[in-house]
Amino acid sequence: MKKVLGVLTVALFLGISTAAMAQFLMDADSSDWANVPIAATALNNQPNYFPSEVGAAVDDRIDIKEIKAKIVGNVFYFFMKFWGGPVWPNHAYEEDDPTYGHVTRNRGYYHMLLDLDNDPTTGWDSYWYETHYTPLGYYHSQGIAHTENVGAECYVQLGLKENWSPPKEDGKVKEISYYSEDVHEKDYQTGTGNGYDIFGCQPDSLDTNKTKMRHGAMRETEVGDDTLRRFWGGHAWGYDFLEYGVELTPIIEYYEKAGNHYFQPGDTVGIAGFIETPMDHWATEMTPRGQIIVPNIPKRPGSIHFDGDSTDWNSYPVLATALNNQPNYFPAEVGAAVDDRIDLKEIKAFWNPDEDCFYFFMKFWGGPVWPNHAYEEDDPTYGHVTRNRGYYHMLLDLDNDPTTGWDSYWYETHYTPLGYYHSQGIAHTENVGAECYLQLGLKENWSPPKEDGAVKEISYYAEDVHEKDYQTGTGNGYDMFGFHPGELDTLETKRFDGYMHEVEVGDDPASLHWAGHAWGYDFLEYGVSLDDFRKYWEKQGKDYMKPGDVIGVAGFIETPMDHWATEMTPRGELHLGGSAVSEKGRVTAPDRFVLKDNYPNPFNPETRIEYSVPKQATVTLEVYNTIGQKVRTLVNRTVQAGNHAVTWNGRDDAGRMVSSGVYFYKLSSGTTQITKRMTFLQ
Numbered sequence: 001m002k003k004v005l006g007v008l009t010v011a012l013f014l015g016i017s018t019a020a021m022a023q024f025l026m027d028a029d030s031s032d033w034a035n036v037p038i039a040a041t042a043l044n045n046q047p048n049y050f051p052s053e054v055g056a057a058v059d060d061r062i063d064i065k066e067i068k069a070k071i072v073g074n075v076f077y078f079f080m081k082f083w084g085g086p087v088w089p090n091h092a093y094e095e096d097d098p099t100y101g102h103v104t105r106n107r108g109y110y111h112m113l114l115d116l117d118n119d120p121t122t123g124w125d126s127y128w129y130e131t132h133y134t135p136l137g138y139y140h141s142q143g144i145a146h147t148e149n150v151g152a153e154c155y156v157q158l159g160l161k162e163n164w165s166p167p168k169e170d171g172k173v174k175e176i177s178y179y180s181e182d183v184h185e186k187d188y189q190t191g192t193g194n195g196y197d198i199f200g201c202q203p204d205s206l207d208t209n210k211t212k213m214r215h216g217a218m219r220e221t222e223v224g225d226d227t228l229r230r231f232w233g234g235h236a237w238g239y240d241f242l243e244y245g246v247e248l249t250p251i252i253e254y255y256e257k258a259g260n261h262y263f264q265p266g267d268t269v270g271i272a273g274f275i276e277t278p279m280d281h282w283a284t285e286m287t288p289r290g291q292i293i294v295p296n297i298p299k300r301p302g303s304i305h306f307d308g309d310s311t312d313w314n315s316y317p318v319l320a321t322a323l324n325n326q327p328n329y330f331p332a333e334v335g336a337a338v339d340d341r342i343d344l345k346e347i348k349a350f351w352n353p354d355e356d357c358f359y360f361f362m363k364f365w366g367g368p369v370w371p372n373h374a375y376e377e378d379d380p381t382y383g384h385v386t387r388n389r390g391y392y393h394m395l396l397d398l399d400n401d402p403t404t405g406w407d408s409y410w411y412e413t414h415y416t417p418l419g420y421y422h423s424q425g426i427a428h429t430e431n432v433g434a435e436c437y438l439q440l441g442l443k444e445n446w447s448p449p450k451e452d453g454a455v456k457e458i459s460y461y462a463e464d465v466h467e468k469d470y471q472t473g474t475g476n477g478y479d480m481f482g483f484h485p486g487e488l489d490t491l492e493t494k495r496f497d498g499y500m501h502e503v504e505v506g507d508d509p510a511s512l513h514w515a516g517h518a519w520g521y522d523f524l525e526y527g528v529s530l531d532d533f534r535k536y537w538e539k540q541g542k543d544y545m546k547p548g549d550v551i552g553v554a555g556f557i558e559t560p561m562d563h564w565a566t567e568m569t570p571r572g573e574l575h576l577g578g579s580a581v582s583e584k585g586r587v588t589a590p591d592r593f594v595l596k597d598n599y600p601n602p603f604n605p606e607t608r609i610e611y612s613v614p615k616q617a618t619v620t621l622e623v624y625n626t627i628g629q630k631v632r633t634l635v636n637r638t639v640q641a642g643n644h645a646v647t648w649n650g651r652d653d654a655g656r657m658v659s660s661g662v663y664f665y666k667l668s669s670g671t672t673q674i675t676k677r678m679t680f681l682q
Helices: 135-141 249-257 417-423 531-539
Strands: 064-072 075-082 093-097 101-105 107-115 154-162 173-182 196-201 213-219 230-237 241-247 268-277 283-286 290-293 344-352 357-364 375-379 383-387 389-397 436-444 455-464 478-484 495-502 512-519 523-529 550-559 565-568 572-575 607-613 617-624 630-639 642-648 661-669 672-680
Touching (some): 064 290, 075 107, 173 249, 196 230, 213 495, 357 389, 478 495, 607 661
Antiparallel strands (some): 075 241, 268 283, 617 661, 661 672
């Protein structure tokens, strides 16, 4: 199986805002900003110009010249151009040391002020800072034109600190922080009023090179109540400019909790640049007010909370169940087969059309399934050391034809365990016939002290395998997409939820893509946006994964245990519900709650129930017997507007098979209740 990473980006499908977005490259090359209009231009401060009532003012090299800004997807990007350079390293502290000679330190904070309500009379009056005029405020007091106040409700900050240059200290970076603060109550003229943390993130690992350029998903630090999700941030310095960006999700959610729905499409947001450096006793610099118009901002995917807790999967039906392999069961013609701990037990999956994301769930017969101690070794120096590694796939039969695509009975010229079971006439061992697969790949170094024990790779990858013949080992596979977090730590092998860049392949290296995963004791949950997936198949003339389609699915894993053991589930079928599609290709929600007749009816062993929701709502779908006792809760969660489906397998909430007879299924949401009847036959 190919473990390289792969291709492509996409914009919209059926009018859905997807998670891949052509962003600005954080590469110290300002050419991708060339067509973005200048939002505000500032004067070049002159040395010794300002009187004592003005707070310290930057002069020459670190004066801001102009600012630009643009929202792409759900990232707010900023660009500051300066009158001089180099602006980083900025040598903010300099000292002649009797032992080490001339040593320097780089430090500073670079902000973009945001007037979210588009009212410069509310929020932070940028004419004042710490009871002093800012340079902008002083210019305004002198009647200088183009010195408009921004009136900021919040700011977004990039903060950088480095130690003294060697040999006095190690010269390494001490801090790279992406931070935002709510300052709508602050009165900087009087020094009164409170500020409130919105979010604070920093990279997990720091080195001096990252002060010049970095990007990636980061865990919240110090502030914020969400330690599971990772938020994207990035920056780069050119000779006379800085570019940086932050994901808007935590800012939007912070204000929504306070009842303020900022960043709506068409809103005007006022902006201004603001910097602080230790030069001239913590000099400050402001630009006049500029503004941008807010585009549509896609909501971050969130159908599943990647927290290692499987309860949010309870309402989704099991699509396929696999046998628990027995040790030493398979003959030589079967490729290595996992036994016990890493055997697949069952799979679940669904597609959310509003996010255009695919989610799947694998449950195993044993545990813990991660760390999996896939390699183990007794080392003469270090003793018993382990390594965790493996690849976890969902096979997709996109044309719903098991006779085309990869026959999952075979892998690398051997029977798979599933194929061998089928050859022996075992029931429920259907082939999937896959056109492609989605993969989560994980690698860790040997456990310390032999190596550092840190994660080496987390990859989200997809491959087109519709030509592959694994019985003969012939046919080509084609990379579809591949991306991984920009910076890795060992915790991320257990849990990740964030945006990533393409790696190795792809036609837009600036694009961001969402994916997430988490491990429980005996399960894995995983999700990925389908933007590149969809773009790839559209180039092949295929219109896969749309509302109403039925696709085949199967689980497939590989680990180094038992000489790269493989494990397959039988084929399951997934009915793609979701929003209706208008003739113009736009997604339109149903105009009312609908509960459809189940099919088949009567049924055994399972039946499908479809329902429609006109807007996002908390929904329950429950099954009752004829005397009004609740038998099973099929759905109890918030769902998006659109068409949905669930399968009932004739079992109650305790997993027991119900008796033959008539049952009622009831859809409830708020004051809405719809009930229908069905018949189960043993």
